[in-house]
């Protein structure tokens with residue numbers, strides 16, 4: 301019989317295909333050093349090419365997914381999650397109900413506007429969530445980080461690896477295990493790989509799981 305530890309070992313440095321709630325349920329509690337994720341923003345997003353994101357209009361996954369993320373995260377460690385600012389109430393309510401402590405908020409400044417309406421929308425945002433009481437860092441990371449345009453070639457909301465690397469460096473150590481349960485094209489996993497961390501990516505959409513897997517396999521082959 302497979303134990304949760306053997307399942308986790310099999311998933312390390314891979315992109316799992318599936319619903320992250322089901323995949324994380326199979327992992328041991330308190331076994332992941334850092335979670336960096338970019339879940340659907342609950343805005344029914346569609347880009348200019350008509351590309352959309354699974355689970356982006358319904359929040360039934362929100363609490364169960366972050367409850368599993370909380371369970372697998374080691375105590376006194378961090379989760380960074382991007383979120384949709386129009387739905388901040390739902391994200392915060394879910395995170396707090398689960399037990400995460402909200403200990404920071406980060407703004408990712410873009411030189412370009414992703415959209416213009418009442419404002420030119422030139423930033424993205426993420427919360428720093430703690431499980432327990434992590435130690436204060438000697439040199440805290442700034443909560444304002446530059447975000448260059450990723451090009452969105454691999455995914456409609458692809459994050460640039462350059463904005464994720466400082467987060468991984470600040471909140472994990474060499475050799476640590478970094479989890480992204482909503483990994484899309486695998487940007488978090490590339491950032492983890494590039495900084496000497498191990499990773500587990502999980503992606504529900506088979507098209508993006510394949511893209512992420514190929515992207516990471518290419519990196520590993522270099």
Ligand SMILES: C[S@@+](CC[C@H](N)C(=O)[O-])C[C@H]1O[C@@H](n2cnc3c(N)ncnc32)[C@H](O)[C@@H]1O
Nearest residue numbers: 319320338355455458459482484485487504505
């Ligand atoms: C905002 S995108 C992440 C994009 C990613 N940061 C990148 O750079 O490519 C969110 C991703 O979560 C995936 N997703 C939605 N529900 C999921 C679930 N229950 N389990 C795993 N992945 C899910 C979507 O298919 C989508 O690719």
